[in-house]
Amino acid sequence: MTASSRDAILSRVRHAIGGRVHDEARREVVAMRLAEAPAGVIPARGQRPRAELLELFCTMAGRASASVTRIAGYDGVPEAVAEWLRAANLPATLRLGADPRLAALDFSATALQLSHGASSGDDLNGLSHADGGIAETGTLMLLSGADNPTSLNFLPENHIVLVHADDVVGDMEALWPRLRARFGKGLMPRSVNFVTGPSRSADIEQTLLLGAHGPRALHVILIGD
């Protein structure tokens, strides 16, 4: 059923656009387009020197209702996390994945109770490491896998995300060559999550409310300058 439906749909489409089954010229056009992956129109906003780019990233994340802390290096992460939780009057618990960059952190000087793995849904605070940041919109890019389980992006009430300054780029288009270099052309991790601020809804009388189904608060820690 499905195989013949596939042929029927494709043949109707082909007929409507006047293409033949073995239309080599068209195949070449499509193959070229996929291979070249032209970037298109890139807004000027994100095209600036590194220091300004990082500033822009923080400003835009703030406009999307995320909070941002900047620290010099990974040494400062445990204290920055503990400090934010304290200031927000939240319990000192933290759920995180197996990311080596997180595993290398020394939380012993803090009172934080750590637990590891995917979220079961009753975690209050989650910690993830992003693999990219987009300055144009203050967006984080998180990749699925054991290092940073996707459920940590959505289930905890509060989500703390680390991003390194080297991974912050001007625009979304600039992230794709990096991803292709890491996973191979045409290949993707199961889930690529772009996150811009905490979850929200305006479904009741167009009133914007934070904390719909995902985290109520998003805290970004930008490492390095």
Place this chain on the structure above:
Amino acid sequence: MQITSHTFKANGVKALADVDLQRALGHVEKGFIEKRQMAVDALPEFDALRDRAVAIKTHVLKHLDLYLETYAKAVEAAGGTVHWAEDADHARRIVLDIARRRNAKTVTKGKTMISEEIGLNAFLEENGITPIETDLGEYIIQLRGEHPSHIIAPAVHVNRDQVEADFRRVHVDLAPDRDLTEPVLLLAEARQMLRQAYGKADIGITGANFLVAETGTSVIVTNEGNGDLTQLLGKCHVVLASIEKIVPTLEDLSQILRVLARSATGQEMSVYTTLSTGPRRSDDPDGPEEYHVVLLDNGRSNMLGTEFEEMLRCIRCGACMNHCPVYHAVGGHSYGWVYPGPMGAVLTPSLIGVDKAGHLPNASTFCGRCESVCPMKIPLPKLMRHWREKEFESHLQPRAQRWGLGVWAFFATRPRLYRLATSFVVPLLSRLAGSRRRFASLPLAEGWTQWRDLPAPEGRTFMQQWAETNGGEDLV
């Protein structure tokens, strides 16, 4: 769902008299228009990006067969399954087969208009499977037994106090005296109810804003995070998407995302843009065990290569209805099916037939606001006009209307006769109007005067006045 597009006029009359609805519709005009404008003004490249987005989609439609093949191959390479669905019935059966095989009892759903288009919820219920909508707006209207009245704000026709009443009626296990006076409390209650649903669901169904051919990826754009929890926590993820959702590459996706978020909600970027490729990998600690895509045609391939092909560029942002004076007046339900507003006025006749939906393309003054805000530059008024022509050619209008148009056409194609006739009628109407200079009723014009007065013409026709001011020089 029951299609009521053929009773659009009666639906509209009812909507205009509905006090609750009129109050709710005020939020559309206030909420969306200003936010979109601010977001557009903040991005100097917005128009260039629109042109780019149009070029991308036009290119895809020219080679849609090849991109669909490429996309399907990539989905399968990532361990997913592609199902090709000819029509609504076929798509429903595909979903049911998956559900039966997995012995599914409960299905959670992220927002998907394709699900509405194929009437999936009612069908699942008939077959003993419980669908649970997880988008706050969709959840509200599911409780109310209604359908979305807007493609991105499904419950925009509902007021806060109505939501409160529905929650009290349905969530009977919660304390009856709890405080639900603020929208934030309603949101918290929905969050609490739905949190229990995600993990229990056997299947999570979402739509797709885009399908990326290069990688076999489906993309959803949400603010709540419900679509993400739906596809992440269900044991099996089913994506419902129509064939025109394809973009070639990740770069193309990035380009169109910029115009989508701004046109839809006036955001720079939606909170969650999620790219899904295949099922859970061997070392993934979470994610669905199975990943299916149902690729729906349902009449779209018949639009390719016709005057309605441009409609297939639509990215379902809702800007056209947010800016439509007719939508503002009558709301989405009046349109009688899944797609309301100007985009619905073009798409609905294409998908269910102009014989059932002929009123919709007529419900426009052609003010052109929809086209001016459409991020994909779809010439919506032109396409509505095409439907009017087709309707006339197929003799679908009422006799009186066809007769009236025929009379008008007779005179309009004979300018001298037209001028002669109007030079009699205009002064006559002017005299009959009396000192009020308006008609409260007029034979043959009840369609107009039933709702508002008809202003009386001034004493002379335009051509007569023109001739005078030009020293009697005849222009035609």
